[in-house]
Amino acid sequence: MCTAISFETKDHYFGRNLDLDVSYTEMVTITPRNFHCYFRKAQDMMSHYALIGMAAVIDHYPLYYDATNEKGLSMAGLNFRGNAHFHREDPDKDNIAPFEFIPWILGQCETVEEAKMLLSKLNLVDIPFSEHLPIAPLHWMISDQQQSIVVKSVKEGLKVYDNPAGVLANNPEFGYHLFNLNQYLSVTASAPENRFSKQLDLKPYSLGMGGIGLPGDLSSTSRFVRAAFAKFNSASGSSEADSVGQFFHILKSVAQPKGLNALEDGKFEYTLYSSCCNMDKRIYYYTTYDNSQITAVDLHAEDLDSAQLVSYPLISSQQFRFVN
Numbered sequence: 373m374c375t376a377i378s379f380e381t382k383d384h385y386f387g388r389n390l391d392l393d394v395s396y397t398e399m400v401t402i403t404p405r406n407f408h409c410y411f412r413k414a415q416d417m418m419s420h421y422a423l424i425g426m427a428a429v430i431d432h433y434p435l436y437y438d439a440t441n442e443k444g445l446s447m448a449g450l451n452f453r454g455n456a457h458f459h460r461e462d463p464d465k466d467n468i469a470p471f472e473f474i475p476w477i478l479g480q481c482e483t484v485e486e487a488k489m490l491l492s493k494l495n496l497v498d499i500p501f502s503e504h505l506p507i508a509p510l511h512w513m514i515s516d517q518q519q520s521i522v523v524k525s526v527k528e529g530l531k532v533y534d535n536p537a538g539v540l541a542n543n544p545e546f547g548y549h550l551f552n553l554n555q556y557l558s559v560t561a562s563a564p565e566n567r568f569s570k571q572l573d574l575k576p577y578s579l580g581m582g583g584i585g586l587p588g589d590l591s592s593t594s595r596f597v598r599a600a601f602a603k604f605n606s607a608s609g610s611s612e613a614d615s616v617g618q619f620f621h622i623l624k625s626v627a628q629p630k631g632l633n634a635l636e637d638g639k640f641e642y643t644l645y646s647s648c649c650n651m652d653k654r655i656y657y658y659t660t661y662d663n664s665q666i667t668a669v670d671l672h673a674e675d676l677d678s679a680q681l682v683s684y685p686l687i688s689s690q691q692f693r694f695v696n
């Protein structure tokens with residue numbers, strides 16, 4: 373499972389939890405402006421916006437999971453198993469393979485509005501990266517500093533939804549998650565009032581009781597609700613340290629500790645990494661399951677006019693700070 377959110381304080385932030393049982397040796401990867409971006413069925417991009425994000429680099433190709441470009445436009449792919457459907461090539465459309473979707477949008481668009489124009493003639497085509505890396509059944513959240521949308525490719529074609537919550541999880545489809553928030557409209561971050569009965573003397577016996585009813589499990593629907601509640605009730609300072617710290621706290625409210633989500637083969641799905649990208653400054657922060665120290669990579673510290681990918685392997689062992 374995975375959860376992605378956008379978040380605003382003084383700056384704008386975008387990130388996600390990546391919940392999985394295996395790693396593909398993903399690294400924080402910068403695609404500079406002149407990296408030759410090759411597309412199987414569309415014209416290559418010789419020059420484009422620079423990108424920073426998490427990617428598995430295979431055969432010199434950045435297979436992004438989530439990324440932000442130098443304008444702040446951001447995108448994350450999350451599992452949409454059993455519902456995602458990719459199509460045969462359509463000569464009247466731009467045919468882009470799912471693994472090419474993030475560089476294709478972020479390479480050329482500055483805003484969600486610009487992305488929507490490209491999406492109107494897009495066909496996500498059923499081409500895998502290789503025989504060893506089959507098509508990932510994803511749906512995506514795309515956000516800029518003003519708005520978010522969700523993009524899914526299903527049997528009926530490509531669908532685009534406005535996402536006022538700025539949250540995405542996994543199955544079922546996005547509309548269900550958004551409607552499901554209605555179930556929780558009485559949940560509050562404040563102390564609850566006695567609406568049960570005026571004839572009974574009921575009062576809160578503990579702080580936090582306004583949240584009773586919020587789902588505590590790790591299902592996709594529950595994570596969506598919890599992430600939205602945490603995001604919309606979040607009280608964050610506006611400094612970079614406050615904002616990034618708060619962002620990771622929100623993600624922690626939907627993170628998966630190892631062992632709590634068993635798969636059939638005796639493995640467990642858990643939160644491999646959490647990311648938070650400052651969309652205005654283009655700094656990519658992350659923590660990993662075993663390293664809760666926040667590591668940062670700054671897009672603008674690189675030569676953005678280069679043609680070579682730059683990857684930083686994840687620092688994934690715990691960093692203890694001894695004080696004696």
Ligand SMILES: C[C@H](CCC(=O)NCCS(=O)(=O)O)[C@H]1CC[C@H]2[C@@H]3[C@H](O)C[C@@H]4C[C@H](O)CC[C@]4(C)[C@H]3C[C@H](O)[C@]12C
Binds near residue numbers: 396428436506
């Ligand atoms: C599995 C990841 C999403 C995590 C998630 O949503 N888990 C939910 C599990 S569940 O359904 O709800 O049970 C997705 C996100 C990005 C994906 C990767 C990227 O799309 C890049 C390549 C694409 C290749 O086709 C497959 C390998 C891959 C390297 C993908 C592997 C995997 O599908 C990733 C890592």
